Amino acid sequence: MGALAKWRWAVAAAMLLCAGLPAASAGPGQGSLRGYLPADGAAAGWSRDGGPQEFEGEDLYTYIDGGAEIYQEYGFRRAVVQDYRDAAGREVSLEIFEMADPAAAFGMFTFKRSGKGAPLALGGGAELEAYYLNFWQGRFLVTLTGFDESAGTLEGLKALAGAAEKGLGDGGDVPGIVGLLPPEGLVAGSVKYLRGPLGLANVYPFGTARGLAFEEAVRGVYDSGETLIVLGYGSVEARTAAGRELEAALASSGRFERPGNYAADAVVLKDGKGNYLAFRGIEGRLAVGVHDTLDWALRTAARAR
Amino acid sequence: MVRTIGRRDFVKTGAAAGLTMALGRTLAGADGGRKARGIDVAVGVGEDYGLAAGRAIEALGGMKAFVRKGAKVALLPNVQSRHPGSFTKPEIVRAVIRLCREAGAAEVDCLSWQPIKQWEDTGLKAVCDEEGAGLRIYEKDEALFKAVPVPGGLALKEARILAAYFDHDVLVNMPITKDHAGNKFTGTMKNLMGLNSPASDRTFHRPNWKTDPDDVAHLEQCIVDLNKAVKPALNVVDATEFIVTNGPFGPGELLKPRKVVAGTDRVAVDAYCAGLWGLRPEDIVQIKRGSDQGLGTFDPAKVVVKEVRV
Numbered sequence: 005m006g007a008l009a010k011w012r013w014a015v016a017a018a019m020l021l022c023a024g025l026p027a028a029s030a031g032p033g034q035g036s037l038r039g040y041l042p043a044d045g046a047a048a049g050w051s052r053d054g055g056p057q058e059f060e061g062e063d064l065y066t067y068i069d070g071g072a073e074i075y076q077e078y079g080f081r082r083a084v085v086q087d088y089r090d091a092a093g094r095e096v097s098l099e100i101f102e103m104a105d106p107a108a109a110f111g112m113f114t115f116k117r118s119g120k121g122a123p124l125a126l127g128g129g130a131e132l133e134a135y136y137l138n139f140w141q142g143r144f145l146v147t148l149t150g151f152d153e154s155a156g157t158l159e160g161l162k163a164l165a166g167a168a169e170k171g172l173g174d175g176g177d178v179p180g181i182v183g184l185l186p187p188e189g190l191v192a193g194s195v196k197y198l199r200g201p202l203g204l205a206n207v208y209p210f211g212t213a214r215g216l217a218f219e220e221a222v223r224g225v226y227d228s229g230e231t232l233i234v235l236g237y238g239s240v241e242a243r244t245a246a247g248r249e250l251e252a253a254l255a256s257s258g259r260f261e262r263p264g265n266y267a268a269d270a271v272v273l274k275d276g277k278g279n280y281l282a283f284r285g286i287e288g289r290l291a292v293g294v295h296d297t298l299d300w301a302l303r304t305a306a307r308a309r
Numbered sequence: 310m311v312r313t314i315g316r317r318d319f320v321k322t323g324a325a326a327g328l329t330m331a332l333g334r335t336l337a338g339a340d341g342g343r344k345a346r347g348i349d350v351a352v353g354v355g356e357d358y359g360l361a362a363g364r365a366i367e368a369l370g371g372m373k374a375f376v377r378k379g380a381k382v383a384l385l386p387n388v389q390s391r392h393p394g395s396f397t398k399p400e401i402v403r404a405v406i407r408l409c410r411e412a413g414a415a416e417v418d419c420l421s422w423q424p425i426k427q428w429e430d431t432g433l434k435a436v437c438d439e440e441g442a443g444l445r446i447y448e449k450d451e452a453l454f455k456a457v458p459v460p461g462g463l464a465l466k467e468a469r470i471l472a473a474y475f476d477h478d479v480l481v482n483m484p485i486t487k488d489h490a491g492n493k494f495t496g497t498m499k500n501l502m503g504l505n506s507p508a509s510d511r512t513f514h515r516p517n518w519k520t521d522p523d524d525v526a527h528l529e530q531c532i533v534d535l536n537k538a539v540k541p542a543l544n545v546v547d548a549t550e551f552i553v554t555n556g557p558f559g560p561g562e563l564l565k566p567r568k569v570v571a572g573t574d575r576v577a578v579d580a581y582c583a584g585l586w587g588l589r590p591e592d593i594v595q596i597k598r599g600s601d602q603g604l605g606t607f608d609p610a611k612v613v614v615k616e617v618r619v
Contacts, residue, residue, distance in 0.1 A: 070558075
């Protein structure tokens, strides 16, 4: 056997060995995501139905036509989709999204959960809703969708999620900005971690303004009905400039007015639905308190850590 | 009957020749803003979604008011994903196909450039097969789209519309109303992007479409302009069970008003649907601009709504 032939054999043997390794050992963007899919029977009674579909980068638009932008905003890498079926004919679709980093996976998880479902002890966090389940683990977001709300389907969602979790490796840390929301009175499941204006538009309709080019943000809702949004700009200078742009853009949009007669060292605007927005700068961050009373809006903005 | 149509097939079957004849005339019944029987928005409400669709259309004067005997009818359902509440329900599409046939349609076709898998997964292919409707799936080939001028277009001077649309006499626009992460709302106007070429759709999104007010306005204006070039004879909207979060793909929270909403005024229909989950039409840019630019109205003093329980 010549040197070239030996080299080919060695490469082929290495590829066969790699094929047998757990997929979780692969780093970001390496190997196939198919290895993360639960095998037939890994969730008792559930088997794969058809083959997997895989999408990478911009290909996500072919799978989620018209809805891939939010994944891209958080930092999407790859996805694999596999359908499962049980003996009773119940179906579950399992999607594994590999994001850029654990913060992106956590963010998409918070974006997709309603906060009204049942929390589950799964991965870094999980929520079971009427017919679907989301959880995140490390840089992965996993979404399982059932096609009815029967007990059997919900059990299948949990069983398949548990099987998928085992292959996904270690968990990741929740982004530090989330800790700026004071925990007292924070409504469980209301936290949204945001990476861009599309996500922000889904938690408060600021509209568009150039001052919203933040690096990361977090939103929490409190039990007295107030909302606290913290926008992180990275530096005092960036936050100051963005704050000026944002105030000017909102004030001139025709959708906000400046209330008179308030004594506070904060910028305050009132939206068309009667909510007050109080803006307060803290180092490189801009805290926004939202409430239908001026006093609570100001107090909320002041609560950001 | 399913046909996947590429450029070669398209030319071979003579559709291109038909297109040449079809261009330059207005599609029959394509009067997007007129009231039907004095009603702007007709709503069928009930558990039987096919029947609800039928009752809504009946309130507008029946399918014969929109589909003439011998007409070729194009249907445009939404087949975005198989997740619950994200695609037009098969029973509604089935009901509309049957009503078109009863009205004397010579041909009823669903038009799409979405993959066949989505038609299979949503159950809509089965409906087409069972009802003898054509399922015309076109490749994403620019040669299969026709550039047409946009009358009064502010952002779009021309649209690139699926050429097969012009080979039909009537368009029935059949979206599901639902959430959209980008512009908060999907309805009749947004659904017409399903006839526009994917390459053209992408030009709706400028690089800073999420942050730059001008670029965002461009996206919404493109949707409104597209609606100036394509005027459905009838809109039948699935508002039975739909996602109000994580749209347009889902899965997300389901709202279940169990309504099928029909009408010719896209602005009025979309405004009604937006109101089903508490959105104000004036906050949805495409609805507001559609109203401002004469596509219809959402003025409660002018819009006549009729709800029929089944």
